[in-house]
Amino acid sequence: MTEKRKETKMQITRNESPHQCVCHKRRSLGALSFHSHVKGHLITLGEGGRRATRDESSFRHGLVFSERPVQTREKVRLRIERSSSSWHGSLRVGFANVSPEKTSVPPLAIPDLTDCELYAATTLPDSACEPGSEIEFWIDRLGCLCTRSSDGTTSRQSTTLNIHWPTWAMIDVYGQTTAVVLLGSKKKGLIRTYTSCPALTHNTHENDDGGFRHMSKEILNSMSLQEQRNHPPKNTGLETFNCEDCVVCCSNVSDTLLSCGHRCVCGPCAIRVYDKFGTCPLCRQCIRLVQFN
Structure with a gap:
Protein backbone atom coordinates (compact mmCIF):
# COMPACT_ATOMS: atom_id res chain seq x y z
CA MET A 1 0.00 0.00 0.00
CA SER A 17 -18.91 8.67 12.57
CA PRO A 18 -19.60 5.93 15.14
CA HIS A 19 -23.29 6.55 14.45
CA GLN A 20 -24.52 5.87 10.93
CA CYS A 21 -26.69 8.60 9.47
CA VAL A 22 -30.05 7.81 7.86
CA CYS A 23 -28.50 8.00 4.37
CA HIS A 24 -26.90 4.63 5.01
CA LYS A 25 -30.25 2.90 5.38
CA ARG A 26 -31.66 1.07 2.40
CA ARG A 27 -33.69 3.27 0.03
CA SER A 28 -33.31 6.39 2.19
CA LEU A 29 -32.96 9.87 0.70
CA GLY A 30 -29.56 11.42 0.01
CA ALA A 31 -27.86 14.24 1.87
CA LEU A 32 -29.35 17.69 1.29
CA SER A 33 -27.53 21.02 1.30
CA PHE A 34 -27.34 24.27 -0.65
CA HIS A 35 -25.29 24.34 -3.83
CA SER A 36 -21.87 25.67 -2.87
CA HIS A 37 -21.06 27.50 -6.12
CA VAL A 38 -24.35 28.63 -7.66
CA LYS A 39 -25.90 31.34 -5.47
CA GLY A 40 -26.74 35.01 -5.31
CA HIS A 41 -23.68 37.22 -4.80
CA LEU A 42 -24.98 38.48 -1.42
CA ILE A 43 -25.37 34.93 -0.06
CA THR A 44 -22.94 33.36 2.41
CA LEU A 45 -23.22 29.66 3.24
CA GLY A 46 -22.44 28.06 6.60
CA GLU A 47 -23.01 24.99 8.76
CA GLY A 48 -21.77 22.60 6.10
CA GLY A 49 -23.77 24.27 3.34
CA ARG A 50 -27.07 24.11 5.23
CA ARG A 51 -27.34 27.76 6.30
CA ALA A 52 -27.82 30.56 3.75
CA THR A 53 -27.44 34.17 4.91
CA ARG A 54 -28.07 37.23 2.72
CA ASP A 55 -26.27 40.48 3.32
CA GLU A 56 -28.85 43.04 4.47
CA SER A 57 -27.53 45.76 2.18
CA SER A 58 -30.16 44.70 -0.39
CA PHE A 59 -33.43 42.78 -0.52
CA ARG A 60 -32.25 40.99 -3.70
CA HIS A 61 -29.46 38.65 -4.82
CA GLY A 62 -30.42 35.92 -2.35
CA LEU A 63 -31.02 32.94 -4.64
CA VAL A 64 -29.82 29.48 -3.60
CA PHE A 65 -30.42 25.97 -5.00
CA SER A 66 -30.25 22.46 -3.61
CA GLU A 67 -26.98 20.62 -4.23
CA ARG A 68 -28.81 17.59 -5.64
CA PRO A 69 -32.12 17.02 -7.44
CA VAL A 70 -35.09 16.24 -5.23
CA GLN A 71 -37.79 13.65 -5.87
CA THR A 72 -41.49 14.12 -6.52
CA ARG A 73 -43.29 14.36 -3.15
CA GLU A 74 -39.97 14.85 -1.33
CA LYS A 75 -40.77 17.61 1.17
CA VAL A 76 -37.89 20.05 1.59
CA ARG A 77 -37.86 21.46 5.12
CA LEU A 78 -36.26 24.71 6.27
CA ARG A 79 -36.35 27.12 9.19
CA ILE A 80 -36.34 30.92 9.11
CA GLU A 81 -33.33 31.98 11.18
CA ARG A 82 -33.27 35.74 10.84
CA SER A 83 -35.24 38.64 9.42
CA SER A 84 -34.80 42.37 8.98
CA SER A 85 -37.28 45.20 9.39
CA SER A 86 -35.43 47.21 6.74
CA TRP A 87 -37.25 45.47 3.89
CA HIS A 88 -40.72 44.28 2.94
CA GLY A 89 -41.71 40.96 1.42
CA SER A 90 -40.44 37.56 2.44
CA LEU A 91 -39.10 34.19 1.38
CA ARG A 92 -39.85 32.65 -2.03
CA VAL A 93 -39.54 28.91 -2.60
CA GLY A 94 -39.86 26.76 -5.69
CA PHE A 95 -38.23 24.28 -8.05
CA ALA A 96 -36.25 24.21 -11.28
CA ASN A 97 -35.95 21.66 -14.09
CA VAL A 98 -32.60 23.22 -15.00
CA SER A 99 -29.36 22.23 -13.30
CA PRO A 100 -27.97 25.05 -11.09
CA GLU A 101 -24.70 24.89 -13.06
CA LYS A 102 -26.64 25.82 -16.19
CA THR A 103 -28.59 28.62 -14.49
CA SER A 104 -27.50 32.23 -14.79
CA VAL A 105 -28.34 33.48 -11.30
CA PRO A 106 -30.47 36.66 -11.54
CA PRO A 107 -31.28 39.09 -8.70
CA LEU A 108 -34.76 37.60 -8.13
CA ALA A 109 -36.55 34.28 -8.54
CA ILE A 110 -39.84 36.03 -9.35
CA PRO A 111 -40.16 37.10 -12.15
CA ASP A 112 -36.58 36.75 -13.42
CA LEU A 113 -36.64 32.94 -13.47
CA THR A 114 -40.34 32.12 -13.33
CA ASP A 115 -40.91 33.76 -16.69
CA CYS A 116 -39.43 30.51 -18.03
CA GLU A 117 -41.65 27.39 -17.85
CA LEU A 118 -38.74 25.35 -16.47
CA TYR A 119 -38.86 27.29 -13.18
CA ALA A 120 -41.66 27.71 -10.66
CA ALA A 121 -41.77 29.64 -7.38
CA THR A 122 -44.26 31.05 -4.92
CA THR A 123 -44.12 33.85 -2.35
CA LEU A 124 -44.76 32.92 1.27
CA PRO A 125 -46.83 35.31 3.42
CA ASP A 126 -44.92 37.49 5.87
CA SER A 127 -46.80 35.92 8.79
CA ALA A 128 -45.33 32.52 7.93
CA CYS A 129 -41.75 33.82 7.79
CA GLU A 130 -41.07 35.01 11.31
CA PRO A 131 -37.75 33.87 12.85
CA GLY A 132 -38.18 30.33 14.16
CA SER A 133 -40.92 29.49 11.67
CA GLU A 134 -40.52 26.24 9.72
CA ILE A 135 -41.51 25.73 6.10
CA GLU A 136 -41.83 22.64 3.96
CA PHE A 137 -42.42 22.63 0.20
CA TRP A 138 -42.64 19.96 -2.47
CA ILE A 139 -43.85 19.00 -5.95
CA ASP A 140 -46.79 16.60 -6.00
CA ARG A 141 -47.62 13.92 -8.58
CA LEU A 142 -49.52 16.44 -10.71
CA GLY A 143 -46.59 18.86 -10.83
CA CYS A 144 -48.16 21.34 -8.41
CA LEU A 145 -45.99 23.38 -6.05
CA CYS A 146 -47.20 22.82 -2.47
CA THR A 147 -46.14 24.64 0.70
CA ARG A 148 -46.95 24.27 4.38
CA SER A 149 -45.75 26.49 7.24
CA SER A 150 -45.66 25.89 10.99
CA ASP A 151 -48.49 28.41 11.52
CA GLY A 152 -50.82 26.20 9.48
CA THR A 153 -50.69 28.20 6.26
CA THR A 154 -50.83 25.98 3.16
CA SER A 155 -50.84 26.65 -0.57
CA ARG A 156 -50.91 24.69 -3.82
CA GLN A 157 -50.39 26.12 -7.29
CA SER A 158 -50.07 24.49 -10.69
CA THR A 159 -46.75 24.73 -12.54
CA THR A 160 -45.31 23.90 -15.95
CA LEU A 161 -42.54 21.75 -14.45
CA ASN A 162 -41.92 18.25 -15.82
CA ILE A 163 -41.92 15.83 -12.87
CA HIS A 164 -40.13 13.21 -14.99
CA TRP A 165 -37.06 15.44 -15.33
CA PRO A 166 -34.47 16.09 -12.59
CA THR A 167 -35.77 18.86 -10.33
CA TRP A 168 -33.76 21.06 -7.96
CA ALA A 169 -35.17 22.98 -5.00
CA MET A 170 -34.87 26.75 -5.31
CA ILE A 171 -35.02 29.25 -2.43
CA ASP A 172 -34.92 33.03 -2.73
CA VAL A 173 -33.82 34.55 0.58
CA TYR A 174 -35.73 37.71 -0.23
CA GLY A 175 -36.91 40.90 1.48
CA GLN A 176 -37.23 40.74 5.24
CA THR A 177 -35.97 37.14 5.33
CA THR A 178 -32.18 37.25 5.66
CA ALA A 179 -31.16 33.77 6.86
CA VAL A 180 -32.56 30.24 6.51
CA VAL A 181 -31.37 26.77 7.52
CA LEU A 182 -32.11 23.54 5.68
CA LEU A 183 -33.54 20.94 8.04
CA GLY A 184 -33.40 18.13 5.47
CA SER A 185 -36.27 16.48 3.65
CA LYS A 186 -38.74 13.64 3.98
CA LYS A 187 -40.91 11.54 1.70
CA LYS A 188 -43.81 9.35 2.77
CA GLY A 189 -43.79 5.82 1.35
CA LEU A 190 -46.31 3.00 1.55
CA ILE A 191 -44.85 1.61 4.76
CA ARG A 192 -42.54 4.24 6.23
CA THR A 193 -41.41 7.82 5.82
CA TYR A 194 -37.94 8.23 4.31
CA THR A 195 -35.75 11.10 5.49
CA SER A 196 -32.57 12.75 4.29
CA CYS A 197 -29.43 13.62 6.20
CA PRO A 198 -28.26 17.25 5.99
CA ALA A 199 -24.63 16.33 6.73
CA LEU A 200 -22.10 16.34 3.90
CA THR A 201 -19.33 14.34 5.58
CA HIS A 202 -20.64 10.85 6.16
Whole structure:
Protein backbone atom coordinates (compact mmCIF):
# COMPACT_ATOMS: atom_id res chain seq x y z
CA MET A 1 0.00 0.00 0.00
CA THR A 2 1.47 3.32 -1.04
CA GLU A 3 1.83 6.24 1.36
CA LYS A 4 -0.83 8.18 -0.58
CA ARG A 5 -3.31 5.32 -0.29
CA LYS A 6 -2.56 5.00 3.44
CA GLU A 7 -3.19 8.72 3.87
CA THR A 8 -6.49 8.51 1.99
CA LYS A 9 -7.60 5.49 4.04
CA MET A 10 -6.75 7.33 7.27
CA GLN A 11 -8.73 10.36 6.05
CA ILE A 12 -11.79 8.18 5.38
CA THR A 13 -11.46 6.56 8.81
CA ARG A 14 -11.19 9.92 10.58
CA ASN A 15 -14.34 11.19 8.87
CA GLU A 16 -16.45 8.15 9.77
CA SER A 17 -18.91 8.67 12.57
CA PRO A 18 -19.60 5.93 15.14
CA HIS A 19 -23.29 6.55 14.45
CA GLN A 20 -24.52 5.87 10.93
CA CYS A 21 -26.69 8.60 9.47
CA VAL A 22 -30.05 7.81 7.86
CA CYS A 23 -28.50 8.00 4.37
CA HIS A 24 -26.90 4.63 5.01
CA LYS A 25 -30.25 2.90 5.38
CA ARG A 26 -31.66 1.07 2.40
CA ARG A 27 -33.69 3.27 0.03
CA SER A 28 -33.31 6.39 2.19
CA LEU A 29 -32.96 9.87 0.70
CA GLY A 30 -29.56 11.42 0.01
CA ALA A 31 -27.86 14.24 1.87
CA LEU A 32 -29.35 17.69 1.29
CA SER A 33 -27.53 21.02 1.30
CA PHE A 34 -27.34 24.27 -0.65
CA HIS A 35 -25.29 24.34 -3.83
CA SER A 36 -21.87 25.67 -2.87
CA HIS A 37 -21.06 27.50 -6.12
CA VAL A 38 -24.35 28.63 -7.66
CA LYS A 39 -25.90 31.34 -5.47
CA GLY A 40 -26.74 35.01 -5.31
CA HIS A 41 -23.68 37.22 -4.80
CA LEU A 42 -24.98 38.48 -1.42
CA ILE A 43 -25.37 34.93 -0.06
CA THR A 44 -22.94 33.36 2.41
CA LEU A 45 -23.22 29.66 3.24
CA GLY A 46 -22.44 28.06 6.60
CA GLU A 47 -23.01 24.99 8.76
CA GLY A 48 -21.77 22.60 6.10
CA GLY A 49 -23.77 24.27 3.34
CA ARG A 50 -27.07 24.11 5.23
CA ARG A 51 -27.34 27.76 6.30
CA ALA A 52 -27.82 30.56 3.75
CA THR A 53 -27.44 34.17 4.91
CA ARG A 54 -28.07 37.23 2.72
CA ASP A 55 -26.27 40.48 3.32
CA GLU A 56 -28.85 43.04 4.47
CA SER A 57 -27.53 45.76 2.18
CA SER A 58 -30.16 44.70 -0.39
CA PHE A 59 -33.43 42.78 -0.52
CA ARG A 60 -32.25 40.99 -3.70
CA HIS A 61 -29.46 38.65 -4.82
CA GLY A 62 -30.42 35.92 -2.35
CA LEU A 63 -31.02 32.94 -4.64
CA VAL A 64 -29.82 29.48 -3.60
CA PHE A 65 -30.42 25.97 -5.00
CA SER A 66 -30.25 22.46 -3.61
CA GLU A 67 -26.98 20.62 -4.23
CA ARG A 68 -28.81 17.59 -5.64
CA PRO A 69 -32.12 17.02 -7.44
CA VAL A 70 -35.09 16.24 -5.23
CA GLN A 71 -37.79 13.65 -5.87
CA THR A 72 -41.49 14.12 -6.52
CA ARG A 73 -43.29 14.36 -3.15
CA GLU A 74 -39.97 14.85 -1.33
CA LYS A 75 -40.77 17.61 1.17
CA VAL A 76 -37.89 20.05 1.59
CA ARG A 77 -37.86 21.46 5.12
CA LEU A 78 -36.26 24.71 6.27
CA ARG A 79 -36.35 27.12 9.19
CA ILE A 80 -36.34 30.92 9.11
CA GLU A 81 -33.33 31.98 11.18
CA ARG A 82 -33.27 35.74 10.84
CA SER A 83 -35.24 38.64 9.42
CA SER A 84 -34.80 42.37 8.98
CA SER A 85 -37.28 45.20 9.39
CA SER A 86 -35.43 47.21 6.74
CA TRP A 87 -37.25 45.47 3.89
CA HIS A 88 -40.72 44.28 2.94
CA GLY A 89 -41.71 40.96 1.42
CA SER A 90 -40.44 37.56 2.44
CA LEU A 91 -39.10 34.19 1.38
CA ARG A 92 -39.85 32.65 -2.03
CA VAL A 93 -39.54 28.91 -2.60
CA GLY A 94 -39.86 26.76 -5.69
CA PHE A 95 -38.23 24.28 -8.05
CA ALA A 96 -36.25 24.21 -11.28
CA ASN A 97 -35.95 21.66 -14.09
CA VAL A 98 -32.60 23.22 -15.00
CA SER A 99 -29.36 22.23 -13.30
CA PRO A 100 -27.97 25.05 -11.09
CA GLU A 101 -24.70 24.89 -13.06
CA LYS A 102 -26.64 25.82 -16.19
CA THR A 103 -28.59 28.62 -14.49
CA SER A 104 -27.50 32.23 -14.79
CA VAL A 105 -28.34 33.48 -11.30
CA PRO A 106 -30.47 36.66 -11.54
CA PRO A 107 -31.28 39.09 -8.70
CA LEU A 108 -34.76 37.60 -8.13
CA ALA A 109 -36.55 34.28 -8.54
CA ILE A 110 -39.84 36.03 -9.35
CA PRO A 111 -40.16 37.10 -12.15
CA ASP A 112 -36.58 36.75 -13.42
CA LEU A 113 -36.64 32.94 -13.47
CA THR A 114 -40.34 32.12 -13.33
CA ASP A 115 -40.91 33.76 -16.69
CA CYS A 116 -39.43 30.51 -18.03
CA GLU A 117 -41.65 27.39 -17.85
CA LEU A 118 -38.74 25.35 -16.47
CA TYR A 119 -38.86 27.29 -13.18
CA ALA A 120 -41.66 27.71 -10.66
CA ALA A 121 -41.77 29.64 -7.38
CA THR A 122 -44.26 31.05 -4.92
CA THR A 123 -44.12 33.85 -2.35
CA LEU A 124 -44.76 32.92 1.27
CA PRO A 125 -46.83 35.31 3.42
CA ASP A 126 -44.92 37.49 5.87
CA SER A 127 -46.80 35.92 8.79
CA ALA A 128 -45.33 32.52 7.93
CA CYS A 129 -41.75 33.82 7.79
CA GLU A 130 -41.07 35.01 11.31
CA PRO A 131 -37.75 33.87 12.85
CA GLY A 132 -38.18 30.33 14.16
CA SER A 133 -40.92 29.49 11.67
CA GLU A 134 -40.52 26.24 9.72
CA ILE A 135 -41.51 25.73 6.10
CA GLU A 136 -41.83 22.64 3.96
CA PHE A 137 -42.42 22.63 0.20
CA TRP A 138 -42.64 19.96 -2.47
CA ILE A 139 -43.85 19.00 -5.95
CA ASP A 140 -46.79 16.60 -6.00
CA ARG A 141 -47.62 13.92 -8.58
CA LEU A 142 -49.52 16.44 -10.71
CA GLY A 143 -46.59 18.86 -10.83
CA CYS A 144 -48.16 21.34 -8.41
CA LEU A 145 -45.99 23.38 -6.05
CA CYS A 146 -47.20 22.82 -2.47
CA THR A 147 -46.14 24.64 0.70
CA ARG A 148 -46.95 24.27 4.38
CA SER A 149 -45.75 26.49 7.24
CA SER A 150 -45.66 25.89 10.99
CA ASP A 151 -48.49 28.41 11.52
CA GLY A 152 -50.82 26.20 9.48
CA THR A 153 -50.69 28.20 6.26
CA THR A 154 -50.83 25.98 3.16
CA SER A 155 -50.84 26.65 -0.57
CA ARG A 156 -50.91 24.69 -3.82
CA GLN A 157 -50.39 26.12 -7.29
CA SER A 158 -50.07 24.49 -10.69
CA THR A 159 -46.75 24.73 -12.54
CA THR A 160 -45.31 23.90 -15.95
CA LEU A 161 -42.54 21.75 -14.45
CA ASN A 162 -41.92 18.25 -15.82
CA ILE A 163 -41.92 15.83 -12.87
CA HIS A 164 -40.13 13.21 -14.99
CA TRP A 165 -37.06 15.44 -15.33
CA PRO A 166 -34.47 16.09 -12.59
CA THR A 167 -35.77 18.86 -10.33
CA TRP A 168 -33.76 21.06 -7.96
CA ALA A 169 -35.17 22.98 -5.00
CA MET A 170 -34.87 26.75 -5.31
CA ILE A 171 -35.02 29.25 -2.43
CA ASP A 172 -34.92 33.03 -2.73
CA VAL A 173 -33.82 34.55 0.58
CA TYR A 174 -35.73 37.71 -0.23
CA GLY A 175 -36.91 40.90 1.48
CA GLN A 176 -37.23 40.74 5.24
CA THR A 177 -35.97 37.14 5.33
CA THR A 178 -32.18 37.25 5.66
CA ALA A 179 -31.16 33.77 6.86
CA VAL A 180 -32.56 30.24 6.51
CA VAL A 181 -31.37 26.77 7.52
CA LEU A 182 -32.11 23.54 5.68
CA LEU A 183 -33.54 20.94 8.04
CA GLY A 184 -33.40 18.13 5.47
CA SER A 185 -36.27 16.48 3.65
CA LYS A 186 -38.74 13.64 3.98
CA LYS A 187 -40.91 11.54 1.70
CA LYS A 188 -43.81 9.35 2.77
CA GLY A 189 -43.79 5.82 1.35
CA LEU A 190 -46.31 3.00 1.55
CA ILE A 191 -44.85 1.61 4.76
CA ARG A 192 -42.54 4.24 6.23
CA THR A 193 -41.41 7.82 5.82
CA TYR A 194 -37.94 8.23 4.31
CA THR A 195 -35.75 11.10 5.49
CA SER A 196 -32.57 12.75 4.29
CA CYS A 197 -29.43 13.62 6.20
CA PRO A 198 -28.26 17.25 5.99
CA ALA A 199 -24.63 16.33 6.73
CA LEU A 200 -22.10 16.34 3.90
CA THR A 201 -19.33 14.34 5.58
CA HIS A 202 -20.64 10.85 6.16
CA ASN A 203 -19.21 7.51 5.10
CA THR A 204 -19.92 3.81 5.53
CA HIS A 205 -17.34 1.34 6.73
CA GLU A 206 -15.45 -0.53 4.05
CA ASN A 207 -17.26 -3.81 4.74
CA ASP A 208 -20.73 -2.24 4.53
CA ASP A 209 -22.92 -2.68 1.45
CA GLY A 210 -20.79 -5.37 -0.15
CA GLY A 211 -17.55 -3.38 -0.18
CA PHE A 212 -18.81 -0.06 -1.49
CA ARG A 213 -17.46 3.15 -0.04
CA HIS A 214 -19.75 6.12 0.57
CA MET A 215 -17.45 9.13 0.38
CA SER A 216 -18.01 12.81 0.93
CA LYS A 217 -17.26 15.19 -1.92
CA GLU A 218 -14.22 16.50 -0.08
CA ILE A 219 -12.71 13.00 -0.01
CA LEU A 220 -13.66 12.29 -3.63
CA ASN A 221 -11.94 15.45 -4.76
CA SER A 222 -8.85 14.75 -2.64
CA MET A 223 -8.21 11.43 -4.36
CA SER A 224 -6.27 11.52 -7.62
CA LEU A 225 -7.90 10.06 -10.71
CA GLN A 226 -5.18 7.41 -10.87
CA GLU A 227 -5.94 6.40 -7.27
CA GLN A 228 -9.64 6.06 -8.10
CA ARG A 229 -8.91 3.90 -11.14
CA ASN A 230 -6.68 1.65 -9.02
CA HIS A 231 -9.25 1.19 -6.27
CA PRO A 232 -9.67 -2.61 -6.08
CA PRO A 233 -13.09 -3.94 -7.14
CA LYS A 234 -15.05 -6.17 -4.82
CA ASN A 235 -17.94 -8.56 -5.29
CA THR A 236 -21.09 -6.62 -4.49
CA GLY A 237 -23.63 -9.29 -5.30
CA LEU A 238 -25.60 -6.73 -7.34
CA GLU A 239 -27.03 -7.60 -10.73
CA THR A 240 -25.25 -5.00 -12.82
CA PHE A 241 -25.95 -3.42 -16.16
CA ASN A 242 -22.74 -2.76 -18.11
CA CYS A 243 -22.04 -0.27 -20.87
CA GLU A 244 -18.83 -0.66 -22.89
CA ASP A 245 -18.17 3.07 -23.18
CA CYS A 246 -18.82 5.79 -20.61
CA VAL A 247 -22.24 7.32 -21.38
CA VAL A 248 -20.98 10.77 -20.35
CA CYS A 249 -17.68 11.26 -22.18
CA CYS A 250 -18.17 8.42 -24.71
CA SER A 251 -14.38 7.87 -24.80
CA ASN A 252 -13.25 6.08 -21.62
CA VAL A 253 -14.26 2.57 -20.55
CA SER A 254 -17.23 2.46 -18.17
CA ASP A 255 -15.41 0.78 -15.29
CA THR A 256 -17.20 2.37 -12.30
CA LEU A 257 -20.14 0.68 -10.58
CA LEU A 258 -22.91 2.85 -9.09
CA SER A 259 -25.17 1.87 -6.20
CA CYS A 260 -28.16 1.37 -8.53
CA GLY A 261 -26.27 -1.44 -10.30
CA HIS A 262 -25.34 0.46 -13.46
CA ARG A 263 -21.73 0.31 -14.64
CA CYS A 264 -22.10 3.11 -17.17
CA VAL A 265 -19.46 5.74 -16.39
CA CYS A 266 -15.69 5.99 -16.04
CA GLY A 267 -14.00 7.09 -12.80
CA PRO A 268 -13.52 10.79 -13.67
CA CYS A 269 -17.09 11.13 -14.98
CA ALA A 270 -18.46 9.35 -11.89
CA ILE A 271 -17.00 12.16 -9.77
CA ARG A 272 -18.42 14.87 -12.03
CA VAL A 273 -21.88 13.25 -12.17
CA TYR A 274 -21.91 12.73 -8.38
CA ASP A 275 -20.80 16.31 -7.72
CA LYS A 276 -23.09 18.09 -10.20
CA PHE A 277 -26.22 15.92 -10.32
CA GLY A 278 -26.05 13.19 -7.67
CA THR A 279 -28.07 10.78 -9.83
CA CYS A 280 -27.31 7.90 -12.21
CA PRO A 281 -27.25 9.06 -15.87
CA LEU A 282 -29.41 6.08 -16.88
CA CYS A 283 -32.05 5.54 -14.19
CA ARG A 284 -31.83 8.86 -12.25
CA GLN A 285 -31.60 7.09 -8.90
CA CYS A 286 -29.56 8.95 -6.26
CA ILE A 287 -25.88 7.92 -6.18
CA ARG A 288 -25.15 6.92 -2.60
CA LEU A 289 -22.35 4.44 -3.16
CA VAL A 290 -19.58 4.19 -5.76
CA GLN A 291 -17.12 1.39 -6.53
CA PHE A 292 -14.10 2.40 -8.58
CA ASN A 293 -12.36 -0.19 -10.71
